[in-house]
Amino acid sequence: MDENLHSPQRRLIELRMEHADLDGLIDRDVEGAPRDDLSLRRLKKRRLVLRDQISRLETELDPPEPA
Secondary structure (H helix, E strand, O other): OHHHHOOHHHHHHHHHHHHHHHHHHHHHHHHOOOOOHHHHHHHHHHHHHHHHHHHHHHHHHOOOOOO
């Protein structure tokens, strides 16, 4: 069971959840009057980092087929 806690599939799920949480935070901040541009930029940068990590992990788990 401990293997499942550290599996790449589990990590992918966690990254996707964190990305979705950041999407919600960013959307709420943008819809309202953004009070802190710096924190909004940091959230967006973190979201991009997560997107890159998700993409890398997806490619690792399901590599593209050669042409």
